[in-house]
Amino acid sequence: MSRRLSAPPDYAALLDKYDTWMFDCDGVLWQGDKLIDGAVEVLRLLRERKKQVLFVTNNATKSRRSYKTKFDHLGVEAHVDEIYGSAYATAVYISSVLKLAKEKKVYVIGMAGLEEELRDEGVAYIGGTDPVDKTLESFSLERFDLDPNVAAVVCGLDTTVNYTKYSKAFQYLTRNPGCQFIVTNEDSTYPSAHGLLPGAGAISAPLRYALGKDPVSIGKPAKTMLDCIQAKVHFDPARTIMVGDRLNTDILFGQAGGVSTLLVLTGITLESEITGPNASTIVPDYVTSSIGDFRSA
């Protein structure tokens, strides 16, 4: 059962207990473009107490650099090397784990941030924001040239997704032998400033359905994201806590990584999902209303 935090000593005890604080961002630090009340002060408090602060986000539409701009814009202190996004982790996975041969490339369904991370990791790609694929014209296989060097299809949230992109990705995945199917993350929805919209998991669902095959998923709750963090920074899992708003991504991710978990109720998960007879089987170690509650520590 989760421990519900409410009194100042609860928050003070957690500050003492954990040295490394991993934060999901959307629904934890902000909702769309609106900061969660108290988030800036609490992050400042953690830094004053010499805590290691990491930001672990499944948002693959932004590179770490463009994510940093979002932090700046909202007035939240953050450094690029503290930010772990699923676009970055995907690029690292392709360059370090798949290790594609020099002439190989990936076909991208995704946005500029994903392309930026791929470029930074030296991964060649086609598709993505290429205007040729940003089209609602009919797609014809007769006019399509299959590039035999496409060795993986990478799919993230893409708000310009269309039938041409799905059709090309499907050709690579079915006609190029061994072509890998990778998704940045499997979030079914994402919280925009004005409500929920279909997420990266939904965007990749047509390929999953047409292929009858699940992709390799990089973002939370997959271990790949943690491997990526562990390759860059040192932390003691026993003194680390993951703070998130989503049971099936953030909390599962923390549990799979052997770190403690704290659920905040400012995002996707509702209080009703963690209490009562229909409560989820995913049980965080701690629950609090909002990250802002730590101001009382």
Add this chain to the structure above:
Amino acid sequence: MSRRLSAPPDYAALLDKYDTWMFDCDGVLWQGDKLIDGAVEVLRLLRERKKQVLFVTNNATKSRRSYKTKFDHLGVEAHVDEIYGSAYATAVYISSVLKLAKEKKVYVIGMAGLEEELRDEGVAYIGGTDPVDKTLESFSLERFDLDPNVAAVVCGLDTTVNYTKYSKAFQYLTRNPGCQFIVTNEDSTYPSAHGLLPGAGAISAPLRYALGKDPVSIGKPAKTMLDCIQAKVHFDPARTIMVGDRLNTDILFGQAGGVSTLLVLTGITLESEITGPNASTIVPDYVTSSIGDFRSA
């Protein structure tokens, strides 16, 4: 185990045994825009023998009228009242089973053929081919007005599908109480003239994934399609045979409807899927290479 047809008496026996012949079209009578060798002659033979001929297709991009034009163009005799498409069956389902109140409407992800069938059945709709929704511009909830009269989302194959359509459909399905989620059919792929492309099931997969909920599916193998046919024509299931190229749509459909089934190998299903240790559990009554084989009857 299926009976493999090969000798002239096999074909003659089937002609004697069945009075009503239901045909899938793509992969059975034609592949894309290319007629299957002998299909025209065999259909003519059936008509000479006074057989009832019906065409039962999951293709929801065309209305019965536009499907008739395709038959004409390929030189295949067909009459509009012999054609049962999933667009038509979907429109009939909404008008006869859902019976929406007068002011209610559906939001369409789909093409002109689906719209035409909805209009013919007196079902009001928005979306579909409306140029407002044919866009790759970013979708913003802030600028979206939820129409409270949308009581169902209908999704079929739509080659101009995009994030705006998915986002609007998702809003109706999550914010309009009781909004129904209906798909014309669940085919994972469809056979274009030059190869397989993602099908209607793939196109609706983002909504299914984002909602975590399965839709009501109208086309084969669902019984809804058969109900629609039975409401219009009389046939004796014991003397009826369904001819198709796909086990999980055509053959399942025939079996669910209590009619006999014949698999042809000119479409999706390969011989290797019906023989050997990894054969499908869906077993047609008869198998033949091609509908053209019946010329020897």
